[in-house]
Amino acid sequence: MAVERVFDHLRAIATGAKYLFLKPRLTLMYPDEVEDLPRGYRGMITYNHETCISCSLCAMVCPADAIKMYLPKEVPEGEKRPKRYPGINYTRCIFCGFCVSICPTFSLQHSTIHDVSFYTFEEQIFRPEEFAKGPPKPQYDKEPVKVRVIPDEERGLRYERV
Ligand code: SF4
Numbered sequence: 001m002a003v004e005r006v007f008d009h010l011r012a013i014a015t016g017a018k019y020l021f022l023k024p025r026l027t028l029m030y031p032d033e034v035e036d037l038p039r040g041y042r043g044m045i046t047y048n049h050e051t052c053i054s055c056s057l058c059a060m061v062c063p064a065d066a067i068k069m070y071l072p073k074e075v076p077e078g079e080k081r082p083k084r085y086p087g088i089n090y091t092r093c094i095f096c097g098f099c100v101s102i103c104p105t106f107s108l109q110h111s112t113i114h115d116v117s118f119y120t121f122e123e124q125i126f127r128p129e130e131f132a133k134g135p136p137k138p139q140y141d142k143e144p145v146k147v148r149v150i151p152d153e154e155r156g157l158r159y160e161r162v
């Protein structure tokens with residue numbers, strides 16, 4: 001058993017040493033290069049307030065408790081039972097896509113945006129008003145090169161300019 005472990009460690013070291021001298025297999029030179037993501041990629045979510053019917057299904061199905069139904073900031077005068085609309089907490093979202101799949105009016109869709117950062121915890125919570133504006137755009141110092149991931153029999157993966 002102990003001998004097997006030693007061999008396992010040696011094998012791991014040999015693998016590391018091998019790739020030390022080969023071109024990197026998986027390293028993407030982000031942010032100079034960004035991946036051209038395929039259709040169906042589950043990134044941050046867009047929300048169409050105009051088509052939302054306030055059914056709450058998205059909040060009910062969310063396994064991470066990331067969607068909450070909010071009352072509008074300003075309730076119209078005389079409205080006795082104001083509708084609630086969804087907001088999202090990206091500190092909780094696991095990008096499972098259940099909310100997108102269940103929405104009966106297709107008001108929720110995935111974007112391909114995934115590479116944005118926030119300074120505070122609060123910035124990651126989007127009330128319906130902010131949710132409807134869409135996810136923040138990634139900020140790059142210069143326009144990145146778009147690359148596509150190509151399976152490669154010898155190297156595992158390689159990147160090709162789009
Ligand atoms: S993608 Fe999943 S975790 Fe994120 S808000 Fe939708 S249902 Fe919740």
Ligand code: SF4
Binds near residue numbers: 054056059086102105
């Ligand atoms: S976004 Fe879709 S699922 Fe969520 S409350 Fe609106 S209509 Fe219902």
